[in-house]
Each structure stands twice: as structure tokens, then as C-alpha cells.
Amino acid sequence: MTTIDADIDADWEERVTAAWATFDDYAEAQAADFRAVIDALVAELPAESPVGPFERACAWDSTGHSDRAVPLYQEALARGLDGYRGRRTKIQLSSSLRNIGRPEEGVKLLTPELDAPSDELDDAVRATLALCLASLGREREGLSLALGALAPHLPRYQRSTANYARQLVEPEA
Numbered sequence: 001m002t003t004i005d006a007d008i009d010a011d012w013e014e015r016v017t018a019a020w021a022t023f024d025d026y027a028e029a030q031a032a033d034f035r036a037v038i039d040a041l042v043a044e045l046p047a048e049s050p051v052g053p054f055e056r057a058c059a060w061d062s063t064g065h066s067d068r069a070v071p072l073y074q075e076a077l078a079r080g081l082d083g084y085r086g087r088r089t090k091i092q093l094s095s096s097l098r099n100i101g102r103p104e105e106g107v108k109l110l111t112p113e114l115d116a117p118s119d120e121l122d123d124a125v126r127a128t129l130a131l132c133l134a135s136l137g138r139e140r141e142g143l144s145l146a147l148g149a150l151a152p153h154l155p156r157y158q159r160s161t162a163n164y165a166r167q168l169v170e171p172e173a
Contacts, residue, residue, distance in 0.1 A: 012044060051085065091124050095131070
């Protein structure tokens with residue numbers, strides 16, 4: 001547990017998880033209502049908590065406002081958000097940067113995550129990085145990442161798919 005997480009109790013975590021579980025119950029016209037639910041939960045956190053801007057960014061992002069989410073994700077990282085939420089922040093920030101026409105910043109942010117300790121977010125890192133690369137006209141690199149992420153999940157052809165993914169970006173011999 002990071003020191004950031006120590007400021008958040010299990011009850012709050014359960015309530016924020018429950019709020020997100022209801023997200024699909026809100027029609028597009030009710031996006032502000034959903035964001036208000038998240039804002040109310042964030043108001044319970046210490047003022048300096050990096051989790052607050054992260055949750056608010058997620059709410060803006062999920063309701064179609066990547067432009068409003070970007071500065072909040074950046075604030076969360078600047079406040080020291082790390083661990084699992086920190087990695088999620090980097091993935092989601094990169095996606096939002098791509099959505100607002102700044103994919104090169106997404107590539108810069110996510111590329112180091114390829115060498116980070118492995119977790120369940122590895123494929124999301126690669127998928128988002130692949131999209132950022134494609135937005136920059138680097139489709140072969142993006143496809144290589146996407147196929148490399150997919151290969152371990154295939155019931156057959158894992159080795160050949162991984163090799164084909166690598167060959168997309170390696171110089172021909």
C-alpha cells in the first residue's frame with residue numbers, strides 16, 4: 001500500500017467502486033449528474049490527495065471530455081499518484097492526449113511503461129500506445145505492439161504471431 005492509499009479507507013473505495021458500477025445507468029444527458037456523484041466522493045478526500053483529480057479526470061473522460069480530463073490527470077501525477085492508479089492514470093492520460101490531438105505526448109508517457117513491472121494493465125498499455133503510434137503515422141509499430149499483446153492470449157499460433165509482430169519493426173535481414 002502506498003502512502004496515498006493510506007489516506008483512503010475501504011468504505012470510500014467501496015463507494016467509489018459502486019458509483020463507477022452505475023456509470024452505464026446514466027444517459028448521455030445525465031453526464032453532469034454522474035460527475036456530481038464522483039465530485040461528492042472526491043470532496044471527502046484530503047484536499048492534497050492525488051486520487052481526487054484522478055477520479056474527477058476519469059469522470060470527465062468517461063463522459064466524453066478528454067480536454068477537461070487531461071489537466072486533472074496531469075495534476076494527479078504531479079501530486080505523486082503512483083502504483084496501480086498511477087499506471088491507470090498514464091494509460092488514460094495518453095488516450096486523452098491522443099483524443100485531443102497530442103499523441104506524441106502519449107507515446108512519450110507510455111513508452112517507459114513497456115519496461116515497468118508486469119501487471120494486468122500491460123495489454124492496456126500496449127493497446128493505447130499502439131493507438132497513439134497509429135495517430136502519428138507509425139502504424140507498423142502500433143500493429144507490432146497490438147499483435148505482441150494479443151499473441152499470449154491465442155489458443156494456437158502464439159509463437160508465430162509473436163514472431164510476426166517482432167518482424168514488423170525489425171529491419172529485414
